[in-house]
Structures are given as C-alpha cells and as structure tokens.
Amino acid sequence: MKIIIQNKKETDLSCDALILPLLEGEGTTSYKDINRSLNNIPDKIISAGEFTGKPNEVCLVHTEGMIKPDRVLLIGLGKRNEVTVEKLRQAGGKAASYLSGLKIKDIALSTKTISSLKLTPVAFVEGALLANYSFRKYKSEENHKEIKKITVLTNEKLDKQIKWTEAAVNAAHFARDLVNSPSNDMTPSTLVKAARSLKNVSVKVIEKSEAERLGMGAYLSVAKGSNEPPKFIVITYKGKNTTPVALVGKAITFDSGGISIKPSEGMEKMKYDMAGSAAVLGVLKAASEMKMPAHIIGILPAAENLPSGTASKPGDVVKTISGKTIEIISTDAEGRLAVADAIEYAKRFKPSAIIDIATLTGACSIAFGNETVAMMGNDEALMEKMKKASEETYERVWPMPLFDEYKDYIKSDIADLKNAGGRSGGLITAGYFLKEFAGDTPWIHLDIAGTAWTDKDRPYIPKGATGIGVRLLLEFFRTA
Ligand code: BES
Ligand code: MN
Ligand code: ZN
Numbered sequence: 001m002k003i004i005i006q007n008k009k010e011t012d013l014s015c016d017a018l019i020l021p022l023l024e025g026e027g028t029t030s031y032k033d034i035n036r037s038l039n040n041i042p043d044k045i046i047s048a049g050e051f052t053g054k055p056n057e058v059c060l061v062h063t064e065g066m067i068k069p070d071r072v073l074l075i076g077l078g079k080r081n082e083v084t085v086e087k088l089r090q091a092g093g094k095a096a097s098y099l100s101g102l103k104i105k106d107i108a109l110s111t112k113t114i115s116s117l118k119l120t121p122v123a124f125v126e127g128a129l130l131a132n133y134s135f136r137k138y139k140s141e142e143n144h145k146e147i148k149k150i151t152v153l154t155n156e157k158l159d160k161q162i163k164w165t166e167a168a169v170n171a172a173h174f175a176r177d178l179v180n181s182p183s184n185d186m187t188p189s190t191l192v193k194a195a196r197s198l199k200n201v202s203v204k205v206i207e208k209s210e211a212e213r214l215g216m217g218a219y220l221s222v223a224k225g226s227n228e229p230p231k232f233i234v235i236t237y238k239g240k241n242t243t244p245v246a247l248v249g250k251a252i253t254f255d256s257g258g259i260s261i262k263p264s265e266g267m268e269k270m271k272y273d274m275a276g277s278a279a280v281l282g283v284l285k286a287a288s289e290m291k292m293p294a295h296i297i298g299i300l301p302a303a304e305n306l307p308s309g310t311a312s313k314p315g316d317v318v319k320t321i322s323g324k325t326i327e328i329i330s331t332d333a334e335g336r337l338a339v340a341d342a343i344e345y346a347k348r349f350k351p352s353a354i355i356d357i358a359t360l361t362g363a364c365s366i367a368f369g370n371e372t373v374a375m376m377g378n379d380e381a382l383m384e385k386m387k388k389a390s391e392e393t394y395e396r397v398w399p400m401p402l403f404d405e406y407k408d409y410i411k412s413d414i415a416d417l418k419n420a421g422g423r424s425g426g427l428i429t430a431g432y433f434l435k436e437f438a439g440d441t442p443w444i445h446l447d448i449a450g451t452a453w454t455d456k457d458r459p460y461i462p463k464g465a466t467g468i469g470v471r472l473l474l475e476f477f478r479t480a
Contacts, residue, residue, distance in 0.1 A: 001132050001147050003125065003162055007155040011037055011067040015151060016104040017060070018069035019095050021088075021113045021124070024053035024079045030112040037067050042074060054078060055087055056094040056459060060102075069108060073099060077113065085123045086394045088114065092127025093460025100132060100145045108151040115156070122161045125152060129169040130460040130467075135180040167286045168474050172467035175275075175282035179452065179465030183254035183271045188223075188231040188302035191251055191274065194281055195235050195300070200288040206232035216301075217319040218326055219341035222334040223303035225258055225311025232342075235281075235298040237288045244295040245480075246346035247473065249280035250335045250358030251302035258331030259307045260314055272465060273335070275452035276357040277302065279469030286474055294477040297349050301338040305331070317415045320344055322437065325415040333420040335360045336433045343437040353382055353442040355476075356434065357469050358449075363426030365450035373397040373451050373468065376431035379442035386444055386476055395472035397446065406432040446472075 010018055011034060020031055020042075028035040028042045035042045041061055045051050051059040057076035063069055075095045077083050099107055109128075111121040132147050152158065178186065178194055195203045211220055211232050223230035233251070236244075252273040256262060262270065277300040284298050312318070316328045318337070321344040326337065335358050346354045364374045373390070375397040377383045383399060390397040409421035409429045417436060421429035431445045451468045454461055461467075 001129055002149045003166060004149065004151045005158055005162065006151050006153060008153055010034055010069070010108070010110045010153055013108050013151060013153065014068045015070070015108045016106045017071040017073050017099050018108045018110060019073045019075055020110050021075050021077050021091060022053045023077055023083070023113060026053065026080065030116060031110070034067065034072070038063060038072065039066065042072070045074070052076065056091055058094065058098050080117065083117050083119065085119060088119060088123040089127035089394065090459035092124035093131035096128035096131040096147055097457070097462070100147050103145065105148045107147055107149070108153060111152065111154040111156070120161070121152060121154060122158060122165055125150065125162065126165045126169060127460040129166065130172065131462065133173050133176060133462055135177065135464060137181070164290060167290050168471050171282035171286035171474070172470040174285055175278035175470050176465040176467040178278040178281065179272050179275045181271070183304070186253050186271065186274065187228045187304065188251070188253055189229065191253065191277060191300060191302045192231050192233055195233050198235070198281070198285050198288060201235050201237045201284055204234045206234065215319065215321045216341040216345070218337040219301045219303065221312045221316065221318040221328065222252070222305050222338050225308040226304040226306040228253070228304045230303040233300040233302060235284055235300070237284050237294070237296045239287070239291065239293040239295055241293050241295040243352045244297045244349050246297045246299060246349060246351040246354045247280045247283060248299045248339055248342045248346055248354060248356040249277035250274065250339055250356070250360065251277035251300040252335060252338065253302060253304050255305045255332070255334065256307060258305050258334060259311050260330040260332040261307055262332060269453060272453045273359050274302070275359050275448060275465065275468070279357050279448070279467070279473065282467065282470035283473045283477070286470070287477060292477055294480065296477070297346065297351065299342045299346050301342040303338060305334045320437065324417065324436070327412040327415040327418040329418045329420040333430070336419055336430055339434060340437045343434060343443070347439070347441055351441065353379070353444070354438055355444045355446065355473070357446045357473070359452050360447045361427050361430045361449055363423070364447040367427050368398065368450050370450050370454060371396065373472070374427055374447040375399050375444060376402050376428070376435070377444040378402070378435060378438060379444070382442050382444055385480070389472055389475040389479060393471040393475045395468055397472070400428050400431065402428065402432050402435055
C-alpha cells in the first residue's frame with residue numbers, strides 16, 4: 001500500500017473511501033462541515049442508533065457527489081478517555097480489512113479526531129498496513145483484494161515515522177510469507193535463499209560437514225531423519241554499533257516430532273516451526289533497509305525433523321559444541337537441541353546479549369493462549385527493555401521464572417542434561433534447558449509457540465502466520 005501524506009481538505013480529495021474516525025458519544029463533533037456537506041446523513045445515522053462509535057464499529061455511506069470522496073467510512077474509536085495507541089491500530093486494521101473486502105483500492109484517512117486525542121495517526125496507518133495482507137501464492141484464481149493507496153490528511157510532519165512503520169510492516173509481511181509457505185517449498189535451503197535475498201547483510205552458511213567438525217551434535221541430530229540437508233545460517237548486519245547482539249531463531253522447517261511422532265491431526269501446522277527464524281530475517285531486513293545503528297548477528301540453525309531409518313531415537317545421547325551431553329528423551333523436543341548449539345555458537349561473537357525466539361513448547365499456548373509471548377532470561381534489565389518494547393508494539397511478552405529448582409527436571413541419569421522434563425512446567429523447563437547454554441552471557445528466550453499463528457482473523461492480523469517478533473525486536477533495537 002502506497003502512503004501519501006497530504007495537507008488537503010477532506011471534501012476536496014477524490015478517492016474511493018474517506019475514513020472518519022469517531023468517538024463514542026461525541027457524534028460528528030470533529031466533522032461538522034463534512035456532515036453538513038453530506039446533508040447531515042452521518043448525524044441521522046447516529047441519531048437513529050445505527051452507528052454509536054464503539055471500538056471498531058463501521059458504517060459506510062455513499063456520498064453521491066456531495067463531496068469528492070466516493071464514500072465515507074465511519075469507524076468507531078470508543079470513548080475519548082479510553083482510546084489507546086492499540087485501539088487506533090485495531091481501528092486502522094478493521095477499517096482497512098472492511099474496505100479491502102469490498103475491493104476498494106484508494107482510501108484516505110482524516111486525522112482530526114485522532115489529533116484531538118493527542119495521539120498519533122501513525123498507529124492507525126500501521127494497523128491498516130498490517131491488515132492489508134493475504135497469502136495468495138498458491139491460489140490459481142487472481143483476486144487482488146489489497147488496498148493500493150492511502151492518503152493521510154494532516155499537516156503534521158509524519159514522514160520519518162511513516163517510513164519506519166512501513167519498513168517494519170513490510171518486514172512483518174516478509175516473515176508472514178515465509179511462515180505461511182508450506183514445508184515442501186520452505187526447506188532449510190529455502191531459508192538460505194531468503195537470507196541471501198536481504199541487502200546489505202553478509203550471509204555465511206555452515207553446511208553439515210563443517211557443523212560436524214565444529215561439534216554441533218545436538219543440532220545435527222535433529223536433521224538426521226530427513227533428506228533435506230541442514231543449513232546453519234549466520235547473517236550479519238553491521239550498523240555503526242561495534243558490539244553485536246545475537247538473534248537466534250528456531251528454524252525447524254517442519255516438525256513431525258521425529259520418531260516421537262506427533263498425532264496427525266493438526267500436524268500440517270508444524271510448517272510454522274520456523275517462525276522464530278522468519279522473525280529474525282524480518283528484523284534483519286528492516287534493520288538494514290533503515291540503516292539502524294544496531295549490529296545484529298542472526299543465527300538460524302535450520303533443519304527438518306522427520307522420522308526415518310536414519311533418525312535420532314529416544315534414548316540417544318548427543319554432544320553440543322560446548323561438550324555438554326544431552327540425552328534425547330523425546331525427538332519432538334528438537335527445538336531446544338538446535339537452539340542450544342546456536343546459542344553456544346553465538347557466544348563466539350562475544351555479543352552483549354543473545355536473544356532467542358522460538359516456537360518451542362506446546363506448553364506455552366497452554367499457559368498463555370494465543371495472546372502472549374513467554375519471556376525468560378538471566379538479565380533483569382534486558383528483560384525490562386524487552387517488556388517496554390512489547391508495550392509499545394502490543395506484541396506482548398510476559399516473564400516466567402527460571403528458579404534453580406527447575407534444574408532437577410532436566411537432569412539425566414546418563415548425560416549432563418535431558419531434553420524433556422515431562423509435562424509439568426514444560427514451558428519453563430525448556431527455557432531452563434537453554435539457560436544452561438547461555439551461561440553468563442545476558443540472554444532472553446522468547447517462546448512464540450502460542451503467538452506465531454492465529455486460527456482466527458484479528459483486527460490487524462489475518463488468519464495464518466502473524467509475523468510475531470518482528471515489530472517487537474525492531475522496537476527493542478530502535479530504543480537500545
Ligand atoms: N514445535 C513444537 C512446539 C509447538 C507445539 C509449537 C505446538 C507450536 C505449536 C516443539 O518442537 C515440541 O514439539 N515441543 C514438545 C516438547 C515436549 C516433547 C517436551 C511439546 O511442546 O509437546
Ligand atoms: Mn517438536
Ligand atoms: Zn518444534
């Protein structure tokens with residue numbers, strides 16, 4: 001969607017639809033003139049009770065040539081003192097998906113109501129951009145529902161913020177595309193291509209033989225059952241900062257569970273087990289496009305987890321780069337095996353912090369549903385920063401404890417650790433397992449198993465891959 005910022009009178013702009021955000025209980029106060037030009041139709045609709053201004057309520061009015069825009073869309077923001085940045089984002093999402101559903105292409109946003117709230121219209125635009133997404137790569141029928149253009153009517157200087165938002169949303173869409181892609185077209189090698197498609201970054205791929213030499217036994221054990229070659233991908237973006245931050249993204253392009261095979265019902269969704277890596281790629285894309293000062297090393301231990309005659313078996317013991325041994329209790333707890341070696345590898349760059357993002361546990365959605373990213377870590381200040389970024393972006397994180405007692409849950413009788421600690425505390429024991437590899441390096445673990453995919457349309461997130469983590473981590477780096 002093209003974004004144009006213009007200081008022009010609402011009634012003078014030709015477009016398919018002009019969006020008028022309205023507050024509950026305040027009628028058309030911000031739009032007396034437009035209401036008059038429209039023969040008081042908006043007021044009539046409101047007094048008839050057909051539109052009240054409740055959050056995300058919509059009402060479309062044809063203007064019949066009374067003003068230049070062909071239609072006016074009233075959208076509710078709720079009560080004045082209850083409007084938040086997120087409510088604006090959601091209203092923007094709702095307005096855009098409603099209009100794109102009608103195949104409307106060219107829209108405009110009046111910012112008067114939003115300015116009267118001392119809030120930024122950029123949030124509304126962000127919601128509209130995020131909602132304007134569909135994954136149609138595998139549909140033979142052409143059906144372009146996307147809105148092509150939005151004109152933001154304002155005299156505010158918004159160019160910089162809009163440019164930033166556009167880059168962040170494009171990156172989230174890039175991540176959504178990768179995650180929505182089926183695993184036959186999204187293999188570890190495809191992730192390499194995605195990494196190589198980024199500009200102004202350097203990409204190094206550690207192939208299986210080199211990974212063996214390096215001793216990445218835990219990571220390699222995950223790939224053993226598949227014919228798809230594993231690819232350990234290292235992507236560097238260097239802004240002006242000297243010390244890097246390592247971003248590790250879980251990159252299991254399909255998780256069947258391996259020999260500890262998953263039930264077939266719903267297994268098709270396990271193509272989204274590389275959502276962490278998609279988030280990392282999205283962050284690197286926007287960071288390099290926006291020439292952010294951050295120095296980021298993205299690490300994607302990519303593999304496919306399948307059962308076969310060569311696959312890892314429960315009871316097998318593997319060794320990580322650090323030399324720590326792991327007893328594989330479940331081949332379905334593969335994410336932590338791959339991520340453990342990636343965290344160890346990340347330490348070679350002496351990063352100021354390691355952040356891993358992973359669809360790590362089903363227990364995460366049991367605890368948090370689909371609303372919240374589980375956060376664990378060993379550095380309170382770092383986690384506080386992540387929390388702030390999450391409040392800004394509404395990609396919300398919530399902390400879980402890593403008390404020492406959890407160590408017992410992953411003690412093995414024959415190796416240093418075991419990869420599964422049973423059902424109780426499953427979200428935390430997965431985090432604790434990774435903590436053993438992070439050691440003294442400041443580290444955060446984000447479990448996005450519950451938030452990377454949505455089965456229902458949300459105001460600005462259509463069904464499917466959500467792109468979670470991209471806006472969160474970009475905000476984290478922006479304010480770092
Ligand atoms: N990729 C899954 C976690 C997952 C489940 C993500 C559902 C998204 C939706 C992970 O590899 C896994 O299978 N974890 C196991 C761990 C268990 C065997 C200790 C799980 O959560 O059941
Ligand atoms: Mn698994
Ligand atoms: Zn998995």
